[in-house]
Amino acid sequence: xxxxxxxxxxxxxSKLDEYxxxxxxxxxxxxxxxxxxxxxxxxxxxxxxxxxxxxTANGSALVIVPIAGTAAITLIQILFFL
Amino acid sequence: xxxxxxxxxxAYQNGDAAALDRIYTLLKPSLYSFIxxxxxxxxxxxxxxxxxxxxxxxxxxxxxxxxxKLKSYLFQIAYRLMxxxxxxxxxxxxxxxxxFPIAAEELxxxxxxxxxxxxxKLPEIHRAVILLFYYHDMTHDEIASILxxxxxxxxxxLHRAIQLLKDELEGDYYENGSL
Numbered sequence: 001x002x003x004x005x006x007x008x009x010x011x012x013x014s015k016l017d018e019y020x021x022x023x024x025x026x027x028x029x030x031x032x033x034x035x036x037x038x039x040x041x042x043x044x045x046x047x048x049x050x051x052x053x054x055x056t057a058n059g060s061a062l063v064i065v066p067i068a069g070t071a072a073i074t075l076i077q078i079l080f081f082l
Numbered sequence: 083x084x085x086x087x088x089x090x091x092x093a094y095q096n097g098d099a100a101a102l103d104r105i106y107t108l109l110k111p112s113l114y115s116f117i118x119x120x121x122x123x124x125x126x127x128x129x130x131x132x133x134x135x136x137x138x139x140x141x142x143x144x145x146x147x148x149x150x151k152l153k154s155y156l157f158q159i160a161y162r163l164m165x166x167x168x169x170x171x172x173x174x175x176x177x178x179x180x181x182f183p184i185a186a187e188e189l190x191x192x193x194x195x196x197x198x199x200x201x202x203k204l205p206e207i208h209r210a211v212i213l214l215f216y217y218h219d220m221t222h223d224e225i226a227s228i229l230x231x232x233x234x235x236x237x238x239x240l241h242r243a244i245q246l247l248k249d250e251l252e253g254d255y256y257e258n259g260s261l
Contacts, residue, residue: 005244006216012244015197015251016216021115024124028106030132037129 091152095142106135109153112218113160119213120164122202130167134160150227154220158228161210200250208243215240 006013094101117127214220226233
C-alpha cells in the first residue's frame with residue numbers, strides 16, 4: 001500500500017498544488033535539426049563575461065579600466081617603437 | 083492492471099502507427115510537466131520530450147508491459163536523456179560560461195519565495211523524487227526504476243525533500259498564518 005507522506009501537510013500540499021505548468025503545443029517530431037538547436041543556443045541571451053569588470057558598487061572600474069587600458073597600450077608602443 | 087497507453091503501445095509494436103499519436107497525446111503533458119518542473123527551461127523540455135519519443139520509436143520492441151507501465155518506461159528514457167544533456171551542458175558551462183543563456187532564476191526578482199523557487203532550490207536528486215511522487219502519482223517502485231536507485235533511497239530522498247521544502251516555505255507559512 002502506498003503511504004502518503006503529505007497526508008498531514010495540508011499547507012505544503014496546497015503550495016504544491018499551486019505549481020501549474022502550461023504545456024505548449026509542439027509536434028512529436030522536432031522541426032529543428034541538431035545544428036539548428038545549437039544555433040538557437042548561441043542566439044539566446046547570455047551573460048557578459050566582462051560584467052564584473054564593468055559594474056562595481058561605486059563605478060570606479062568605469063574610470064580605472066580605460067585609464068589602465070590606455071596606459072598599457074602606451075607602454076606597448078613605447079617598448080616597440082623606442 | 084494494463085493501462086490505456088500500455089494497450090496502445092502493444093498496438094504500436096504490432097504495426098499500428100496511429101497508436102503512437104494517441105500515446106503522444108496521452109503522455110506528452112505529464113512528461114513535459116516533469117521535465118519543465120525539473121529544469122524550468124521550456125525549449126530544453128520540448129527537446130527532451132521529442133527526443134524521448136524518437137527513442138521510444140527506435141526501441142519500441144524493448145518495451146515489455148510485464149516489466150512496468152509505459153509511462154514509467156517513457157519517463158525513464160526522458161530522465162536519462164535529461165541527465166545526460168544537463169551534465170554535458172554543465173561541462174560546457176564550466177569552460178565557456180558566457181555562451182549559455184541566463185538562468186530563469188536570475189531573471190526572477192520576487193521577494194517572496196514561491197513554490198517554483200522552492201522546488202528549483204531543491205538538490206537535483208531530491209527534486210526528481212518529489213516531482214514524480216507528488217505530481218505524477220508514481221509508486222516508490224516506479225520511481226526507483228526510473229531513477230535507477232534502490233527503493234529505500236527513494237523513501238529517504240522523499241522524506242528529505244519534504245523537509246527541505248517545508249524549511250524553504252517556512253517564512254511564507256508564518257506570513258500567511260497556519261492553515
